[in-house]
Amino acid sequence: MTTSSNFRYVALADEIQNGIMKGTFSAGEKLPSLRKLHLQLGLSVSTVHQAYIELEKRGRVEAKEKSGFYVKALIKNPLGKPAREKVSAKPCRVLINDLAKTIVNSLQSKKMLQLGAAVPSKVLMPLKQLSRIMKSIPAASLQDHISNYDSFAGNINFREQISKRMIGSACSISAEDIITTNGCLDAVSLCLRTVADPGDTILIESPAFHCFLQLIEDLNMYVIEIPGCPEDGIDPKVFEKTISNNKIKACLLNSNFQNPLGSVMSKDNKAKILKIAKTHKIPIIEDDIYGDLFYGDKRPVTFKSMDKDGMVLYCSSFSKALAPGLRTGWTVPGIYKDELIRLKLNTVISNSGINQAVVAQFLKSGAYDRHLRQLRNRLKNQASAMAISISKHFPPDTKITFPKGGMLIWIVLNKRINSLDVYQKAYERNISILPGIICSSSEKYKNCLRINCGIKWNQRVDDGIKTLGKIIKALS
């Protein structure tokens, strides 16, 4: 036992802390009982107890009444925080490569360590319940779904359940205000096509979700990027200046736990930004896909909840918080509803209603809130374990964001390192990551990576982070 102290309890505390850092004990995990360690190590119950109290003081564990000691999730960033980047605010054509395709495709490969795409681990999804619901749909109802084009607005039960859940997130909406889509990106795509035309310029936060950039390019639109702060997103003053100096047709913003930064704009800043956008008559397309995955006590607010005029087009889906394979997204497009329905009708006529009916049933049962409580806790613990592992294995000049929700960590490496090289070498070792360069239409973020914390923390993930650390050190 290597120790920095002559006190037995301090030595034991160090040892356990080491185990936490190495991932032997992960965030949220129950530590061995006093009696068990007493028997195992030959130390007195009192010494073991003192060690746990010491770890509690260090903020590493927490006692739960009548249950024992648990590894605490991180509350502080173990590394330095990245600063807000300077981004030149001028409209430009998006020019990116097809890395995204390789990353999504590698999701099919079981041998790949999935740190690239933002997906929750299978073990975090209520799969048994969902498949049980699907299997229990009465044959007559199933035959109805199979034989009919669904209403083009979407399954009515699904929309009703969503309208109930959105109380508080939107100003008094009803099922009629909701249009279902094939996932959240489909909703964003329809909203963009609704409010903007080819040649128009869309304002987004930088670094950005790479699919936003590619979608805007595919729609023959231009993009203007304004810098996001890893803590609180967009600065309303920069927003106002950019809007005043450029001809912007619409804003496309992740309101909560922005992809990739994990930032959350304060309610105050959201209100300011909404007001500025309205003054300039610019609609906001709000992507709130991570909103339910807050690590704190309260769900952060949405733009839509402050939108009295219907100029916010709200988008979300159950792909991150429930199950990506069901492809159940939706939008609340406000005053743009008729135009959006028309576009949906002329592209897909309607979506299949079966998956929507399954999610509606799950929501109605009340199981979703129970599921979310567990999922949020687990994601927080996984993000903690990931952050600790990165701080241990990556070079000390690495900076990371520590998310307040969602499932993404943004990593800023030394300027000398090209994350495309890291990506290539990691891919060869069966680790998928997202290189920062595809998160901007400029050459920004070359030295950045985005890491998915959605996969279950275990030794394999820790080893993967270690391998990434080695690759980066070798490139330094």
Add this chain to the structure above:
Amino acid sequence: MTTSSNFRYVALADEIQNGIMKGTFSAGEKLPSLRKLHLQLGLSVSTVHQAYIELEKRGRVEAKEKSGFYVKALIKNPLGKPAREKVSAKPCRVLINDLAKTIVNSLQSKKMLQLGAAVPSKVLMPLKQLSRIMKSIPAASLQDHISNYDSFAGNINFREQISKRMIGSACSISAEDIITTNGCLDAVSLCLRTVADPGDTILIESPAFHCFLQLIEDLNMYVIEIPGCPEDGIDPKVFEKTISNNKIKACLLNSNFQNPLGSVMSKDNKAKILKIAKTHKIPIIEDDIYGDLFYGDKRPVTFKSMDKDGMVLYCSSFSKALAPGLRTGWTVPGIYKDELIRLKLNTVISNSGINQAVVAQFLKSGAYDRHLRQLRNRLKNQASAMAISISKHFPPDTKITFPKGGMLIWIVLNKRINSLDVYQKAYERNISILPGIICSSSEKYKNCLRINCGIKWNQRVDDGIKTLGKIIKALS
């Protein structure tokens, strides 16, 4: 018994023919046995037999060995055929209304007689088999579908089954050449976006499927319409002239049983058109959604089957021949595959794999061919009954197409009649039809209607046609 003859068997034949015209006996239905009519009418078995032989001569019934006499489906158009319309071939912006939305929405209403949208009746779909397959998916496999983003190209079993079915319809394709979509229109939309940009001009056949026109408008493209002949579609000479005199980016053609005319281009003409398009380096987007629904002996050929260079983007779905609610479409985009995958990825990431797995299982079981044989026969009989009813109830100057496949009849009324008036008055009487005016970007086809023959023929349908006839006569 009103009769035109002194012969009893002729009188009986007249009577039965009347019943066929009125829909008492519909196409494909077995007529009462000789013995039954003998007992019922007090006529000799020989007289009844002579009456049936008379009807056989008139082409109204057919004898099936050891089974009896059956009402024959129509082989000749009971009314005059519409002529090829003159359409000015100049590119123009599509400007249409939102009638299509009302028509699709009315599909949800059980009280509406569904003569508007092109949908097969529920009773024509193998719903029990499909729902049984869906219910029998093992829980583990269902959970896989629910938890994973499907491969963006689509479910591999589904694509493999399609590649097997397409032997003969396409030049040696494999599952890798197929991309699945949310129905056929989604495939067409992706293909249009792949080969053309906003501002480009797309060539289509006129009258056209109204959703094509709206989609082209939504994509900010222009359309040029060339006239289709109700019999054999586009004239290659007109096609060549139009292509030579205009800057056309792509052609979008229904290869078989064109919507709304029901026309089929001959193999020869298809080959000519493909050659001309290739000479001008213009890709053909081929929508073959009705191809499997031929009334004759043989499936008509596709452009794709003659496409050696991959310049045909083939599109289809199971929405017409199997079940619209499953939303299982696909495209074989030839040399444009990579670009199309990129667009799909950036819009929806992937489709849900469950419905695709269900159809794959259905195809694998061999049930699809059995189902198709039955469906084609029923559609042919329904179209016959519909044509006879129209010829009976509509004004005598009405012209109709008699389809060789698919499920649509195109009706040309007297020039004085505005089909929008017919549409409105029919809608008030709970009958949904498709007014011809939305089948063109010009003011053409004001006096035309499209009727769906997919719904099961019965007294209610006959009464609906009768009501339509009255409405039209009142407007004359």
